[in-house]
Amino acid sequence: MTRFRKPSSSTLKILECLRAAPNGLHGYALMKASGLASGTLYPILARLADRGWLEKAWETGEDISGPPRRIYTLTSLGLAQMESLETAGTLNARTAT
């Protein structure tokens, strides 16, 4: 049987930042916005993507230079999960700390 665990405050910070940016954010911008270190941020992003809470896509556009870059966007499942966390009162309580 799998147990439900409340997401950590770092995870909630990431989700909040992604919700505030509907067009998505790349890793460095997300790191700046959340205040998390890259070593904390990226493993969480991978787990969230694995669970379908966020989507990662390669950056596209004509004015892009350099190697490819990931853009992270919250999925509808992620949004729904955030809403359920808000209803449960987890989100505000944990991101405030």
Add this chain to the structure above:
Amino acid sequence: MSAMLDKFLVWAERHLPESERIWISDLRSEARHISGNLSRQRFLWSGALAALGQILRVRFGVQRVGQSLLGVALLMACLGGIYIAPSIENEVVRVSFYSVLPIYALTAGLALVNLNLMKRFAIGCIAALGLFWIISGLDYFTALDAPVYFFRAFAVEVAFIMTGLYVAASYLGWAEEAGDSQSL
């Protein structure tokens, strides 16, 4: 430095299972977009440490890594104690300080070798110190021309430290069972 950290991340990628390494290539490609050598290095350092942590956890387990860190920290404390002790002018304090260092050193050794033995040793020490605290409070001892109150206070301090170590060792056991890696 950035190139070295990148090489380390490539190496880490090769030594981690698929599910654990998926984020490393994203981090590496993002690092190439960061302007400023210092910012890029900080970004890569954090990623490299996280990757190292994952490798250690995957290869040795949370408990094994934790008990090694606990043992090393205690050994460092002992070395610090050996360095400080000669500068203590009061002989009673100095002797008390020296006498407790082998206890910490033994605890460190046990933490590195066997966490359960370390927990038993810690419980034994706490019990012995408690007994010492009770006995040294008897009228016969308090009437002696010796710093009994200091000894009792010192015993309480050491017992608190051993209690902290016992709790830390127990937590490592629980963390191993809980399998923290799957949590969000």
